[in-house]
Amino acid sequence: MAWVKMFKKPGGGLQKSYQPGSMLSLALSKGLLNEPGQNSCFLNSAVQVLWQLDIFRRSFRQLSGHFCLGDACIFCALKSIFSQFQQSRERVLPSDSLRNALAETFKDEQRFQLGLMDDAAECFENILERIHLHIVSDTVTDGCSSKSCITHQKFAMTLYEQFVCRCCGAFSDPHPFTEFVHYVSTTALCQQVERILAKNERLRSDMFGELLQAANNTGDLRSCPSDCGQSIKIRRVLMNCPEIVTIGFVWDSEQSDLTDDVIRSLGPRLNLCGLFNRVTDENAKRTELHLVGMICFSSKHYSAFAYHTKSSKWMFFDDATVKEVRNFTFNPSFGSKHPLPFTSS
DSSP states (O other): OEEEOOSSOOOOOBOOOOOSSSHHHHHHOOEEOOOTTTOOHHHHHHHHHHHHOHHHHHHHHHOOOOOOOGGGOHHHHHHHHHHHHHHOOOSEEOOHHHHHHHHHHTGGGTOSOTTOOOOHHHHHHHHHHHHHHHHHOOSOOTTOOOTTOHIIIIIOEEEEEEEBOTTTOOBOOOEEEEESSEEEEHHHHHHHHHHHHHTTOOOOTTOHHHHHHHHHHTTOEEEOTTOOSOEEEEEEEEOSOOSEEEEEEEOSOTTOSOHHHHHHHOOSEEEHHHHSSEEOOHHHHHOEEEEOEEEEEETTEEEEEEEETTTTEEEEEETTEEEEEOSOOOTTOOOOSSOEEEEOO
């Protein structure tokens, strides 16, 4: 799920399918092919969300120089698809070039191989990491400060973790790290919702970040660094103001019965001060992000929802099928089994 800061709030059941013939239909209706046996739905969903993320799309289209890896160049393959999205009059486009580049890049790890189903969240995250490598050619993803690296400039959450004992005051050394997707357990999230409802309290539309933080801290206890006998929780501190925040839900099993509970917990807005124990960046303290994309998993198949800012419409992408989402309200919002981007533009 992706969240961004937007000037218009998303609005938006599945109804009208766009037909070719107008500039609006060209902008919204391009699907991606997934022939029998290709199993490319996980990749197609990730690409559709990336394309609809205005901040990422505009920045990526401006980049040209990169470290090219030929048949394994994910940068070139994504550039090609984005160019076809913009210029082609075809309603459905192939994603073979990117599928082949992924397979070639990760052949030694036997991931994202041709014809095999893979994980959309990992695909989304690895595309971002490979773009960093194509731009910076540095295998270290933490601490990248290159202004041309849109992976870090747009998506990176610069964090540190630390244990602080409120009883004796002892604390551990801070552990800095960078993440592009903030993963949360659905089981822990639902437990937090149940805890609030058990108190006869209502779920506020602005408390989604707080629920995610509480879920991340569930059961995450350590012994006091000075061995005073206290069990203390880890504190996660955000030090920058990311323009795009992506949340990935981790499910205990594919047959989880928590789907309805997760859907009830979701909210369309995300405050960074709620998501983390502490935020040091002043802009991040004031930032409210809005849900703009979702990658969903059901019946061993991936699809995606994305918010189109120019038309103020939600769109549904299921490989070659593209439909407008109408009459959609976040009360509660709808859910996903994999990444949700929130962005800022």
